[in-house]
Amino acid sequence: VGTMKINTAHHLEIGGIDTVTLTKEYGTPLFVYDVFQIKQQCQTFIQAFKELGVTAQVAYASKAFSCLAIYQLMAKEGMSLDVVSGGELYTAIQAGFPKERIHFHGNNKTEKEILEALDYQIGCFVVDNFDELALLNRLTTARKQVVNILLRVTPGVEAHTHDYIITGQTDSKFGFDLLNGQGEQAVKLAMEMPYIRLKGLHSHIGSQIFETDGFVMAIEKLLMQAAEWQQTFGFSLEILNVGGGFGIRYTEEDQPLPLAHYIQQIVSTVKEKTKQFALKLPEIWIEPGRSVVGDAGITLYEVGSQKEVPNIRNYLAVDGGMTDNIRPALYDAKYTGVLANRADETAEETYSIAGKCCESGDMLIWDLPLPKAHYQDILAVFATGAYGYAMANNYNRIPRPAVVFVENGKKQVVIQRESYENLIQLDQPLADFY
Numbered sequence: 125v126g127t128m129k130i131n132t133a134h135h136l137e138i139g140g141i142d143t144v145t146l147t148k149e150y151g152t153p154l155f156v157y158d159v160f161q162i163k164q165q166c167q168t169f170i171q172a173f174k175e176l177g178v179t180a181q182v183a184y185a186s187k188a189f190s191c192l193a194i195y196q197l198m199a200k201e202g203m204s205l206d207v208v209s210g211g212e213l214y215t216a217i218q219a220g221f222p223k224e225r226i227h228f229h230g231n232n233k234t235e236k237e238i239l240e241a242l243d244y245q246i247g248c249f250v251v252d253n254f255d256e257l258a259l260l261n262r263l264t265t266a267r268k269q270v271v272n273i274l275l276r277v278t279p280g281v282e283a284h285t286h287d288y289i290i291t292g293q294t295d296s297k298f299g300f301d302l303l304n305g306q307g308e309q310a311v312k313l314a315m316e317m318p319y320i321r322l323k324g325l326h327s328h329i330g331s332q333i334f335e336t337d338g339f340v341m342a343i344e345k346l347l348m349q350a351a352e353w354q355q356t357f358g359f360s361l362e363i364l365n366v367g368g369g370f371g372i373r374y375t376e377e378d379q380p381l382p383l384a385h386y387i388q389q390i391v392s393t394v395k396e397k398t399k400q401f402a403l404k405l406p407e408i409w410i411e412p413g414r415s416v417v418g419d420a421g422i423t424l425y426e427v428g429s430q431k432e433v434p435n436i437r438n439y440l441a442v443d444g445g446m447t448d449n450i451r452p453a454l455y456d457a458k459y460t461g462v463l464a465n466r467a468d469e470t471a472e473e474t475y476s477i478a479g480k481c482c483e484s485g486d487m488l489i490w491d492l493p494l495p496k497a498h499y500q501d502i503l504a505v506f507a508t509g510a511y512g513y514a515m516a517n518n519y520n521r522i523p524r525p526a527v528v529f530v531e532n533g534k535k536q537v538v539i540q541r542e543s544y545e546n547l548i549q550l551d552q553p554l555a556d557f558y
C-alpha cells in the first residue's frame with residue numbers, strides 16, 4: 125500500500141525511509157504514517173465530488189487519529205473536520221484549523237463544550253438528541269448567537285462490513301429515530317428556534333463498510349422524509365451528511381471498494397432521489413476517518429521473548445500490544461505484518477503475536493506466517509493508522525509510542541514518545557492520611 129517497498133538492505137521502506145533506521149532513531153513501538161498516502165486519500169474523495177460537479181464537504185472524522193499535525197495536514201488538503209469532544213476541538217483550534225469547517229458531533233456534548241464551540245464560532249453542530257437541542261437553544265438565545273446545525277437521525281439502516289440490517293426501531297444511543305416520529309418532532313422544534321439555523325440531516329450507518337447498498341438505502345429514507353417535511357411544513361434540506369464508514373483492507377479477507385466508487389454511488393443516488401422527490405440538490409457531506417488514515421499507518425515493534433506451547437502454538441512477544449492497539453482485544457480485529465528487517469525472507473514459521481501487558485487477551489495477531497524470528501527483529505504491523513494511537517492507553521503504566529510522519533525521504537516526529545516522567549506528571553504524592 126502507498127509508498128511501501130522492500131529496499132536493497134532487504135528492509136521494509138515507507139515514504140522513502142528505511143523502517144529499521146526509524147526504529148534506531150526513535151525507538152519502538154513506533155507509529156509511522158505515510159503522508160503521501162494520506163494526501164492521496166483526501167484528494168480521491170475531494171476530486172470524486174468535483175468530477176461529479178456537486179458541492180461537498182469531506183470532513184475528516186478525527187476520532188480515527190488526532191494530533192496537531194494531522195489537523196494541520198487536513199486543513200492544507202482542504203478537508204473539513206468532524207470533532208466529537210472538547211479535547212478534539214481544542215486540539216483542532218490550537219492547530220489553527222479553519223473554524224468554519226469544523227463540525228461538532230457527540231451524543232452528550234456538555235454545556236462547557238458547547239460554550240467553547242460557540243466561542244470558537246465553529247461551522248456546524250450535529251445535534252444528537254432533544255436535550256442537546258434544548259440546551260443549544262437556551263445558550264444561543266442567551267448569547268444572541270446564530271448557529272448552523274444538522275440533526276443526526278437514525279434511518280433504520282445499519283451497515284456492517286458485508287451485511288446491512290434494516291430495523292424498525294433502531295436501538296442506538298445516537299440520533300433521532302426517524303421511524304417513531306422523533307426526527308419530525310426535532311425538525312419542527314429546530315425550525316422554531318430563533319438562533320438555530322437548521323441546515324439539514326445527518327446519518328452514519330456504521331463503520332468498515334464494504335458495499336454501497338446501506339448508503340443508498342439511508343439516502344433514500346432521508347430524502348423521502350425531507351420531501352415529506354418540505355411539503356407539510358416547509359422544511360428545506362440544504363445539506364445531506366451521510367457520515368463515514370468506508371472500509372479498508374486490514375488483511376487479504378477485506379475487499380474494500382475503490383473510494384471513488386462509494387462517492388459515485390452516493391452522488392448518483394442523491395441526484396436520482398432528489399429528482400424523484402422534487403427536492404433541490406443539497407450539498408453532500410461525508411465524514412471518513414478510517415479510510416483517510418487507516419492504511420497509511422504502520423506500527424513497528426521490537427521482538428522480545430518467545431514461548432513455545434508444544435504442538436499448539438508459538439507465542440512471539442513484542443514491546444507493545446493492547447496499549448497501542450486495543451482493536452484485536454476489543455473487537456477481535458485482524459491484522460497482518462512482516463519482519464521489517466528481513467522483509468523479503470519467506471515465511472517458514474507461524475507465530476501468534478503477543479503484547480506485553482499482564483492480560484491473556486493482549487494478543488495482536490493470531491497465527492501469522494513469518495520467517496524464523498529472533499530477539500530484536502522488527503515486526504511491522506500494517507494498517508494501524510486508524511483507532512490505534514487514538515485509542516492508546518497507559519494500562520500497566522506503559523508509555524504511549526511516538527508517532528512519525530514520513531514522505532519522500534522526509535521525516536518528522538509529530539507526537540513524542542511518552543516518558544516515565546510524563547506518566548507521573550498528574551499524580552500527587554500521598555497526603556497526610558496517617
Ligand code: LLP
Pocket residue numbers: 185188206229328330331332367368369370411412413414415451455510511
Ligand atoms: N461519522 C460518525 C458520526 C461516526 O460515528 C464515525 C465513527 C465516523 C464518522 C467515522 O467512521 P469511519 O470512516 O472511521 O469508519 N473504534 C472503532 C470505530 C468506531 C467508529 C465510531 N464512529 C474501531 O476501531 O473500529
